[in-house]
Amino acid sequence: MTGLSPVFPEAVLWDMDGTLLDTEPIWDEAMDALAARHGVPMTPQLRRATLGNNSVDALTKVYDAARLPESGRDFDADEAWMVAMVVKLFARELPWRPGAVALLDLVAAAEIPMVLVTNTMREVADIAIETIGAHRFVATVCGDEVAVGKPAPDIYLRAAEIVGAAPGDCLAIEDSPTGAAAAHAAGVPNLVVPSQIPVAAASKRVFRQTLAGLTVDDLARLFAQARTDTPA
Structure with a gap:
């Protein structure tokens, strides 16, 4: 096999919060405030359960923790309140995750299409995208632009559709x-770089502690591994 060219993914599908940008501490602050708004503490267990959720799932888990009856669950009002708070918090400096900028640049130089795939709603995501640079991506897809956000497969299936690739030929980060x-769930091989909590092993999933130091050849190797790997 020596001397063969590496096989790159047809597209790289990037998560945003905790992957490209170190925004999870900002979301911690917002979720703490949301829980307090409903009279419950944001315990470590509750925060882990809501990490990376779309707004409906996150709100539902806070409502459940607060034992709020269905009649008292105002998703629209609480979502608007969260948006206003997070927009204000995102207006501060948004720090990058280690190695993210360099890898974005390397993937772009290799002419591999990239799509930003985030559960964050468009109104908030656009603020962060200003930091990342919309020009880096052929498209950006937000959680409020698909029928069901992560952990459902919709958002990844949509991203693969946009680039005209089979899900199994893309790489999610x-x-x-x-x-x-x-x-x-979408059948997309994925590279996981955990930010706050561990992620379980699964088929088509490989792990790395950081994006720092990755080359595009490393990415091709990890992609090949993710396409064939089964959990240990």
């Missing part, structure tokens, strides 16, 4: 159990 589950 994720940090959370919710995002990795979405990629898995």
Whole structure:
């Protein structure tokens, strides 16, 4: 096999929060405030359960923790409140995850199409995309632009459709159990670089501690491994 050219994915599908940008501490702050708004503490267990969720799933878990009856669950009002708070928090400096900028540049130089695939709603995501650079991607897909957000497969299936590739020919880069589950459900091989909580092993899933130091040849190797790997 020596001397053969590496096989690159047809597209790289990037998660945003916790993968490209170190925004999970900002979401921690917002989720703490949301829980307090409903009179419950944001315990480590509850935060782990909501990490990477779309807004409906995250709100439902907070409502359940608060034992809020169905009649008292105002998703629209609480989502608007969360959006306003997170927009304000995102207006501060958004730090990059280690190695993210360099790898974005290397993938672009290799002319591999990239799609940003985030559960964050468009109104909030666009603020972060200004930091990342919309020009880097052929498209960006947000959680409120598909029928069901992560961990459902919809958002990854949509991203693969946009680039005209089979899901199994793309590579997803994720940090959370919710995002990795979405990629898995869509049949997209995924590279997981955990940010806050561990992600379980699964088929078509490989792991790395950081994006720092990765080359495009490394990415091709990890892609090949993810396409064939089964969990240990």
